[in-house]
Amino acid sequence: MMNFDITDQSAFLKAEAFETLRLVIDPELHVNIVDLGLVYDVKIDETEKLINVAMTLSSSYCPMGESILNAAKNCLEKHYPVYRTNVDLVWEPVWSYDNITDEGKRQLGLEK
Amino acid sequence: MTTHKQKAGVYAVTVTHYVTAAICFGALAGMIAFSGSAFTGHYFQPRILAITHMAALGWGTCIIFGAYYQLVTVILETELYSVKLAWLSWAMLLPGTVSLVYAFWEFTPGIWMQIGALLLLVSIITFTLNIYLTATKAGKQTIQEDFIFSACLCLCFTAMIGSALVFNFTGAFLLQGQLHYLRLHAHLGLACWFLLTVIGVSSKLVPMFLVSSYQNRRVLQASYYLIISALVLFLVDSYIFGLNIKTYFIAIIGIAGIACYLYFIYKCIRTRIRKQIDLPMKHSLLSFILFGAGIVCIPFIIYYYRANNQLNIRYTLIYGIILLMGWITSLILGQTFKTLPFIVWVRHYEYLSGKVKTPMPSDLYKNSLLRIQSLAFAVFCVSFIFGCLVDSALLIRIGSVALLLTAATYLINVFIMILHKTRTYDEL
Numbered sequence: 111m112m113n114f115d116i117t118d119q120s121a122f123l124k125a126e127a128f129e130t131l132r133l134v135i136d137p138e139l140h141v142n143i144v145d146l147g148l149v150y151d152v153k154i155d156e157t158e159k160l161i162n163v164a165m166t167l168s169s170s171y172c173p174m175g176e177s178i179l180n181a182a183k184n185c186l187e188k189h190y191p192v193y194r195t196n197v198d199l200v201w202e203p204v205w206s207y208d209n210i211t212d213e214g215k216r217q218l219g220l221e222k
Numbered sequence: 223m224t225t226h227k228q229k230a231g232v233y234a235v236t237v238t239h240y241v242t243a244a245i246c247f248g249a250l251a252g253m254i255a256f257s258g259s260a261f262t263g264h265y266f267q268p269r270i271l272a273i274t275h276m277a278a279l280g281w282g283t284c285i286i287f288g289a290y291y292q293l294v295t296v297i298l299e300t301e302l303y304s305v306k307l308a309w310l311s312w313a314m315l316l317p318g319t320v321s322l323v324y325a326f327w328e329f330t331p332g333i334w335m336q337i338g339a340l341l342l343l344v345s346i347i348t349f350t351l352n353i354y355l356t357a358t359k360a361g362k363q364t365i366q367e368d369f370i371f372s373a374c375l376c377l378c379f380t381a382m383i384g385s386a387l388v389f390n391f392t393g394a395f396l397l398q399g400q401l402h403y404l405r406l407h408a409h410l411g412l413a414c415w416f417l418l419t420v421i422g423v424s425s426k427l428v429p430m431f432l433v434s435s436y437q438n439r440r441v442l443q444a445s446y447y448l449i450i451s452a453l454v455l456f457l458v459d460s461y462i463f464g465l466n467i468k469t470y471f472i473a474i475i476g477i478a479g480i481a482c483y484l485y486f487i488y489k490c491i492r493t494r495i496r497k498q499i500d501l502p503m504k505h506s507l508l509s510f511i512l513f514g515a516g517i518v519c520i521p522f523i524i525y526y527y528r529a530n531n532q533l534n535i536r537y538t539l540i541y542g543i544i545l546l547m548g549w550i551t552s553l554i555l556g557q558t559f560k561t562l563p564f565i566v567w568v569r570h571y572e573y574l575s576g577k578v579k580t581p582m583p584s585d586l587y588k589n590s591l592l593r594i595q596s597l598a599f600a601v602f603c604v605s606f607i608f609g610c611l612v613d614s615a616l617l618i619r620i621g622s623v624a625l626l627l628t629a630a631t632y633l634i635n636v637f638i639m640i641l642h643k644t645r646t647y648d649e650l
Binding site: 207220 | 292293295296297299426429430431433435495496497498564567568571572573574575576577582583584
């Protein structure tokens, strides 16, 4: 779960960009990447007009990995045309079941 | 962003292999429909030889070659060494299979059979070289790589023995009878090529598709060494002594290796995050049950062979049908829908994904056809296998019709996927 500092001037945009990433759906699991807990951090650099996303994948060999990363980049570039987007793939901390939100678990049929 | 990207041209060569295999599956279903009576006799006869080679080469091996070209980035974590070598291999695999199968069907053990065997041998060596050079490029050694490369080497040996058998038809030079070498040829192909390939690939894909965190390499290593030991012992022992009391112990070693692999799959299923198992994965899980049913035949074959009872011929035929038309076919019928839609989806939608609403990979085929295919295949398995077991022409005929329906629905779905046109719904 990401934290937002309300004293940070870009906090609203950061929260909005994070929510926008819910539009990116994992093609195999049919759950968005935010509820899967794949998005670790979103940073806004107002001087460079740059959105930096740190995210992971559920498996390091995921054949759809490139597609998911591209989709995240495409999504933010489309919704924030003034900003450039950079997506960093990170493997620390390792993604696990605990990263999935309650909504994600509900969609995966893990919790009623 | 750093993930392993596909080399340009891999899509075309992969899809070509899938289409070739789907057409061969249609032809195979037709051949079986016209050969009902052949399944109640001896397995060493022209129709059965033609059907077996169409199933093993045109269907199973062709689609595995295509899938390998796509999946090397996932399994070996590097890109394919050469697309040209992949095309060269396909260009020899197809005419080689057609030529060999035709020569077996008509049983003309002359030039066409020999050309077919040689084309297949060169095709398989080219494929193995491509995979070896890809693995060398990857640099890091994984248990999956051990399984896959051992499988490729076994396929080369299978093709070499097969070619020797073909040439032995016209000028006998082998030291022992055809049936003796046929046993080695069949087990190198079935147990070594298909089994090691299935374990190597599925041990990476099953945890991924089920989103399981289970990653016990030691279970897979134990499986690898037990299966390889059993295969080497079986090949050496049965070449020198034929089937004997020691074969039981060798079979136990092999089954222990398979049990380790099945334990790995079981743990993946138990620890999976994705609770709903879709139809393609159910097909794959059915294949493991059919594989178990095939293993059950082994002690019967050894027992009846040693007792000089003709039932060993019936059980050997059923064993082959369960493994080739049950286990391998079920696995392919399921995994096609876990690989091909994604391959096509990436081609059509990767650049659009995130910008507009696109179909998902599972929207690229007709689920209703897949359900009919699954049902028809289940009818085939039950009816055909029991038909062969109890020598019933009616059950064999029902099974053949069900297989034709399976092949027709499968073929239509494959063409729906590869002829897919890019479409989007609305803006995100």
